[in-house]
Amino acid sequence: MQPETxxxxxxxxxxxxxxxxxxYVEGLGLQVRxxxxxxxxxxGLILDYGxxxxxxxxxxxxxxxxxxxxxxxNLLVFYLENADAAEKVRQRMAAIGxxxxxxxxxxxDGISLTFADPDGWRVTLVDSRALAKKS
Numbered sequence: 001m002q003p004e005t006x007x008x009x010x011x012x013x014x015x016x017x018x019x020x021x022x023x024y025v026e027g028l029g030l031q032v033r034x035x036x037x038x039x040x041x042x043x044g045l046i047l048d049y050g051x052x053x054x055x056x057x058x059x060x061x062x063x064x065x066x067x068x069x070x071x072x073x074n075l076l077v078f079y080l081e082n083a084d085a086a087e088k089v090r091q092r093m094a095a096i097g098x099x100x101x102x103x104x105x106x107x108x109d110g111i112s113l114t115f116a117d118p119d120g121w122r123v124t125l126v127d128s129r130a131l132a133k134k135s
Contacts (some may be wrong), residue, residue, distance in 0.1 A: 005134065009046075011057040011075065012121075013065035017045050019118035021057050027093040027115070028078070030056065048079070069120035072104040077112075077124045079131070086113055086127050110134070 014020055024030045024047050033048035033055060048055055056076070059065065071111040080086050090100065090113055103114040103124065111130040115123050 007053040007055060011058055013067045014058045014060055014119050015065050015067070016118045017043060017058055017060050021045055022096060023048075023117050024056065025099065027096045027098055028089060028107075028125075029092060061071075069116075069117055069122070072122055075122045075124045077126060077127045079128050082129045083127045086125050089113070089125055096135065100124040 011105055021032070025032060030047040030049055032045065034046040035044065037043045042059050044057060044059040046057045080089070093099070093115055098115055100113045101116050101122070103109065103112065104122075108114060108124055108126070111134055112124045112126045114125075117123060
């Protein structure tokens with residue numbers, strides 16, 4: 001069964017819009033799709049993951065938007081074409097001062113890089129070729 005959905009958006013609150021923009025745009029290479037300010041007390045940032053139809057939205061409320069990460073195994077997982085693509089992202093992340101962290105689940109060892117965003121949420125970049133060999 002094919003879903004009727006044309007796009008998929010993950011949305012979550014934060015108190016660090018600027019820091020998250022730096023992490024996801026400068027580090028991971030996502031694109032800014034849109035912004036909004038003062039919408040019923042909310043400001044927001046919408047990021048686009050290329051032509052995939054996947055978007056990430058971060059919102060911040062004037063009264064605060066705390067959002068502690070629920071666990072180190074809550075992940076946004078990006079499947080990259082190969083190790084070279086993952087290495088390019090790793091270099092961009094290093095350039096903005098972000099180093100990989102150990103994944104909570106050992107399944108990801110050897111096939112991915114995991115980073116913690118400024119709110120502590122985990123992002124895992126999977127080398128699709130290494131994953132295929134592991135399966």
